[in-house]
Amino acid sequence: AQSVAQPEDQVNVAEGNPLTVKCTYSVSGNPYLFWYVQYPNRGLQFLLKYITGDNLVKGSYGFEAEFNKSQTSFHLKKPSALVSDSALYFCAVRDRDGSARQLTFGSGTQLTVLP
Amino acid sequence: DSGVTQTPKHLITATGQRVTLRCSPRSGDLSVYWYQQSLDQGLQFLIQYYNGEERAKGNILERFSAQQFPDLHSELNLSSLELGDSALYFCASSVVPGEGTDTQYFGPGTRLTVL
Numbered sequence: 591a592q593s594v595a596q597p598e599d600q601v602n603v604a605e606g607n608p609l610t611v612k613c614t615y616s617v618s619g620n621p622y623l624f625w626y627v628q629y630p631n632r633g634l635q636f637l638l639k640y641i642t643g644d645n646l647v648k649g650s651y652g653f654e655a656e657f658n659k660s661q662t663s664f665h666l667k668k669p670s671a672l673v674s675d676s677a678l679y680f681c682a683v684r685d686r687d688g689s690a691r692q693l694t695f696g697s698g699t700q701l702t703v704l705p
Numbered sequence: 706d707s708g709v710t711q712t713p714k715h716l717i718t719a720t721g722q723r724v725t726l727r728c729s730p731r732s733g734d735l736s737v738y739w740y741q742q743s744l745d746q747g748l749q750f751l752i753q754y755y756n757g758e759e760r761a762k763g764n765i766l767e768r769f770s771a772q773q774f775p776d777l778h779s780e781l782n783l784s785s786l787e788l789g790d791s792a793l794y795f796c797a798s799s800v801v802p803g804e805g806t807d808t809q810y811f812g813p814g815t816r817l818t819v820l
Contacts, residue, residue: 622806633707633795633811634748641806680748692738692761693809695748 592617592685596696603671604704611666611679611699619687623664625655628678628698637679640664651675671703708732709798709812717818723784726815730777730798736760737779738799738809739771743792754779783817791819 593616603609615621622641626634638649645657655666664681678700682693708731718724730737739751741764750763754773765771768786773779783790793816797809 624808626811633709633813634797635707636808636810639806639808692750692753692763694750697747 592621592683592694594681594683594694594696596679596681596699598699599697600700600702602702602704605673606670609668609671609675609701609703611681611701613664613666613681613696614662615664615681615683616662617683617685617687619685621664622684622686623655623657624682624684624693625649625653625664625666626680626682626695628680630677634680637666673703673705676701676703707810707812709796709810711794711796711812711815713815714813715816715818717820718786719820720786720788722786722819723782724786724817726781726783726794726796726817728779728781728796728798728812730779730796731810734798734800734810735777736799736801736807737773737777738797739765739779739781740795740797740811741792742795742814746792748795751781786819788819791817793817 595614624639625637628634640647640657648654678698681696710729712727736755738753741749751765752771753761757773771781793814795814796812799807799809
């Protein structure tokens with residue numbers, strides 16, 4: 591079975607400060623990991639994904655995520671937050687070696703960037 | 706804009722009724738996924754189709770059904786509707802299903818309200 595945990599329902603950060611949105615995963619094999627962002631009344635937008643190789647993945651809008659196999663984590667980061675980054679962020683996983691073909695999503699983290 | 710379209714944007718209906726949600730995937734994508742997003746259940750995978758055939762099933766109720774047509778658009782049918790079916794229903798598409806590197810792109814969603 592595959593699962594994702596986003597331990598923080600809400601993250602607040604001041605504009606210009608670095609931000610981190612946490613994600614940990616559980617798979618029986620090796621993971622493929624994804625981050626999506628959802629703005630109010632919109633669908634999910636793909637930000638970035640980890641497949642293999644470099645543990646630091648760069649994505650859209652200045653976001654990046656670091657894959658840590660030993661800690662089974664894939665935290666989303668940005669060096670300098672913008673007010674426009676305020677949104678709901680979802681981490682998702684697929685087990686590379688498992689039979690499940692679909693993504694499993696975390697419960698989401700609401701990011702608020704304060705001006 | 707992801708290139709995935711969904712109609713209608715909003716749907717208000719009564720308990721016991723039946724509705725059909727429609728999704729057109731991105732050009733070139735062969736696989737379609739349906740998700741339900743509600744406050745209490747989060748983002749739940751319902752069902753996946755690839756090139757017209759059912760590929761994977763998630764937490765889809767027996768009252769719900771879906772199909773993918775030869776032109777690759779998909780419809781999700783919800784019948785005997787209950788108050789608890791009120792949610793956002795998302796469609797996503799991807800090029801190759803089940804390949805871990807494959808990214809799913811989401812449509813804007815259909816908001817269903819059952820009164």
